[in-house]
Amino acid sequence: MKYQVYVGNIGLVADTNELLDALKAFKDWVLMSKTSNGRAAGEPVYLMEDGDEFKTYEGTITSE
Numbered sequence: 001m002k003y004q005v006y007v008g009n010i011g012l013v014a015d016t017n018e019l020l021d022a023l024k025a026f027k028d029w030v031l032m033s034k035t036s037n038g039r040a041a042g043e044p045v046y047l048m049e050d051g052d053e054f055k056t057y058e059g060t061i062t063s064e
Contacts, residue, residue: 001019001049002015002016002017002050003016003018003022004047005022005046006045007029009043010039010040014029023047026055026057029045034061036061041061042059045059
């Protein structure tokens with residue numbers, strides 16, 4: 001299987017054949033999306049499996 005992680009205004013941030021690697025990248029980018037700093041702040045994060053949506057985070061900013 002092919003796994004890819006995309007972040008809203010950034011684009012492709014991970015491309016792997018390993019689900020565990022993809023899930024880690026997805027989790028890391030979701031955490032960055034939840035912050036109020038940086039380019040990923042508030043952006044949606046998508047985990048794709050062979051081109052199909054596998055997991056999604058809609059994107060919101062958590063106040064610190």
